[in-house]
Amino acid sequence: MAGKLDNKVALVTGGAQGIGKASALLMAREGAAIVIADIQETGGRAVVESISAAGGRATYIALDATKESAWVEAIAETKSAYRGLHILLNNAGIGRSALLVDMSYETFREVFALNLDGMFFGMKHAIPLIAASGGGSIINMSSAAAMKVYANMSAYCASKAAVAQLSKVAALECAQGKMNIRVNSLHPGMVATPAWDHLGNGEDGAPPTPQELGAMAEATVPLGFMADANDIANAVLFLASEDSRYVTGSSIVVDGGLLLP
Ligand SMILES: NC(=O)c1ccc[n+]([C@@H]2O[C@H](COP(=O)([O-])OP(=O)(O)OC[C@H]3O[C@@H](n4cnc5c(N)ncnc54)[C@H](O)[C@@H]3O)[C@@H](O)[C@H]2O)c1
Incomplete structure (x- = not known):
């Protein structure tokens, strides 16, 4: 049966775990060749192995998305391995919690370096290859935190809001340049991934337990539960495929109603 992404090549930053991994596995099932670009080699290679074991094509590239020179190399490696690129999932991101007055x-800068600078570098260096490959789709992972403010999360909220605006400018420039490249930002709410292990109640605070997270979701998410990474991967697939051919410059929210007033 034909896949939605047959003959496409997708590069996924932060593809070793969490939302990036779920998205990579789903896009591979839909026929795309996948480049897992991550700082985490063991996890990245494990995802490549599971895609290969299922009959798909995948490669791991060591990428620190905060480094422009690493992006130049990753795009060159992708071009030589697959001769093109169609989908960029700029997904790697981090959150660090502290009151603004206590945040170093x-x-x-650590948060902005990955959440915003990394996405800028990714688009800057991938867009020429995607255009030369006939066009495609860029998905920049933002967050509901771009639209809703959270105490202790100043850098995260601000960087994710910037991602939305950066994506809209890129969408306009790609459209005006007749590149056949769509650019959208995706805004998940609470998603059950290892990312929560790095969030505490202060710079040295303990991360929330699964029970605390469940209680938080019940109290704040109208649907009453956290998303699974696959819930976000389904939206990634929509934005990556021709199903969304008329969607560009949009901020797509997948949040179980979290942003409802
Ligand atoms: N989990 C949530 O509730 C949630 C909600 C909204 C938005 N998001 C966003 O979704 C994205 C993915 O989140 P997740 O929950 O899957 O995170 P995660 O922490 O589970 O995974 C992040 C991945 O990024 C990789 N990474 C970290 N620094 C990197 C770097 N410098 N270069 C390349 N790769 C790097 C990690 O190795 C890891 O594989 C992030 O941008 C995050 O802000 C997550």
């Missing part, structure tokens, strides 16, 4: 500038 290093921590603030």
Whole structure:
């Protein structure tokens, strides 16, 4: 049966675990060749192995998305391995929690370096290859935190809001340049992934337990539960495929109603 992404090549940052991994596995099932670009080699290679074991094509590339030179190499490697690129899932992102007045500038920059600078580098260096490959789709992982403010999450909220605006400018420029490239930001709510292990109640605070997370979701998400990474992967597939051929410059929210007033 034909897949929605047959003959496409997709590069996924942060594809070693969580939302990136679920998206990579789903896009591979729909026929795309996958480049897992991550700093985590063991996890990245494990995802490549499971795609290969299922009959798909995948490669791991070591990428620190905060480094422009690493992006130049990753795009060149993708081009030589697959001769093109159609889908960029700019997914790698981090959150660090602290009151604004307690947050060090290093921590603030750490969050922006990946959440915003990394996406800028990714688009800057992938767009020419995607255009030369006939066009495609860029999905920038933002968050419901781009639209709703959370105490202790200043750098995260601000960087994710910037991702939405950056995506809209890129969408306009790609459309005006007749590149056949759509660019959208995706805004998940609470998703059960290992990312929560890094969030505490202060810079040295303990992360929330699964029970605490469940209670938080019940209290704040109208649907009453956290998303599974596959819930977000389904939206990634929509944005990556021709099903969304008329969608560009949009902020797509997948949040169980979290942003409802
Ligand atoms: N989990 C949630 O509730 C949630 C909600 C909204 C948005 N998001 C966003 O979704 C994205 C994925 O989140 P997740 O929950 O799957 O995270 P995660 O922490 O489970 O996975 C992040 C991945 O990014 C990789 N990574 C970290 N730094 C990197 C770097 N410098 N270069 C390349 N790769 C790097 C990690 O190795 C890991 O594989 C992030 O942008 C996050 O902000 C997550």
